[in-house]
Amino acid sequence: QVQLVESGGGLVQAGGSLRLSCVASGRAFNNFAMGWFRQAPGKEREFVSAISPSGDSTDYVHFMEDRFAIYRDNAKNTVYLHIHSLEPKDTAHYYCAARGGGNLYTRGGEYNYWGQGTQVTVSP
Secondary structure, three states: OOEEEEEOOEEEEOOOOEEEEEEEEOOOHHHEEEEEEEEOOOOOOEEEEEEOOOOOOEEEOOOOOOOEEEEEEHHHOEEEEEEOOOOHHHOEEEEEEEEEEOOOOOOHHHOOEEOOOEEEEEEO
């Protein structure tokens, strides 16, 4: 089992930035591919970004790569999502997810473990 705990969300004004963190416990973190997803009220969950177990490879939904940055610190069992130039449309509950092995995964169904998420609210 892997437990994931997200933090770093909050209320921020448009144009601001946040760094979301996801701490994993339970198994060898450096064997897990990680991803970030988000779900806005009334909308389906959507992929945001993914990172390979080593951190050498990343992927983003195509319109997010200029404002979002995913990275990981395997020594701290933590994956981060840095979001800058926040916009009201970024308001959502952000989740991290983990999957053992592999490289990059962009679909929620490919992940085995999920955290409870952290809320990001961006005011105009």
